[in-house]
Amino acid sequence: MLSCRHIIDIEDLTADDIMSVLDAAESFKEVNERRIKKLPTLRGRTVINLFLEPSTRTRTSFEIAAKRLSADAINFSASTSATVKGESLADTAETLSAMACDLVVVRHKYAGAPRILAEHMDAHVINGGDGMHQHPTQALLDLFTMRERAGRLEGLTVAIVGDIVHSRVAGSLVPALRAVGATPIVVGPPTLMPARPEALGAEVAFSLDEVIGEIDVAYMLRVQMERAEGMPFPSIREYSRLFGMNEVRLARMPAGAFVMHPGPMNRGVEITAGVADSDRSVVLDQVNSGVAVRMAAMYLLLGGEPGGGAA
Ligand code: NCD
Helix, strand or coil: CCCCCCECCHHHCCHHHHHHHHHHHHHHHHHHCCCCCCCCCCCCCEEEEEECCCCCHHHHHHHHHHHHCCCEEEEEEHHHCHHHHCCCHHHHHHHHHHCCCCEEEEEECCCCHHHHHHHCCCCEEEEEEECCCECHHHHHHHHHHHHHHHCCCCCCEEEEECCCCCCHHHHHHHHHHHHCCCEEEEECCHHHCCCCHHHHCCEEECCHHHHHHHCCEEEECCCCCCCCCCCCCCCHHHHHHHHCECHHHHHHCCCCCEEECCCCCCECCCECHHHHCCCCECHHHHHHHHHHHHHHHHHHHCCCCCCCCCC
16 A cells, blocks of 8 residues: 555655555566466456547556556547547546546646646546656656666666756656655756756756766656757757767766666667667666556555555
């Protein structure tokens, strides 16, 4: 069981909750390696994926997770939802509630939308990404992947590099790292940093080369052109030269240090193809673990005991 009813902000979870999710995910990961990847755990429960912003990997990951736990999973996307007909979020929430669904996963372009839904329904809510605010299950799967690769979380130094100001991934990952005793450093040009970056609770650096030799993980972010007003730097070439992960920087990272990215990657911008495909990149491990972590989150929210259920 978790101490919270919803996973909307990563701060809804205590450090113990985070560890319960990661530990349960270990068992589910093992299930995902079997030929028959299905458990009866959530049979008869209904999960609705309400994705009102473009998404493939996150929606698919939640859908697979729900199905592997035998829940009935129903997808609503922006084009098929009555929200395009002007329905309010509160009305959508009350409608879904009246259908007696148990869990709603919501992605929305406005920060705070998952909280409004949660206030208007009995179901549990998982935030699948809201505007520039939070993306808590991404942070959980990132922690899982770091723990798997590094063998620990406590004491790790993680540089989160690039578009900090528009990034809901950074918004959840910084507090998640702090909760487990790791040290986040946000790195990027001033135009992609919030006005008071120190308020994030991370160390702040404006040069990747300054920190590259001392980090355990380089976590590269996509530049969110769709959220930026105008071009946030003089040219893509210059951005790549100063803040991109390439073979030269990879060679300067400590032995054992590795590279992460939440996807979708812009190869040649924040990461070179050579680094993305190298054995120092754990990008596909993140995607793989994402399913197990989301199974764990759903299972624990809907009343499971940590570590159980996968037997
Ligand atoms: C991220 C998102 O949507 O916030 N992607 C994801 O969920 N894997 C990051 C991004 O879009 O750059």
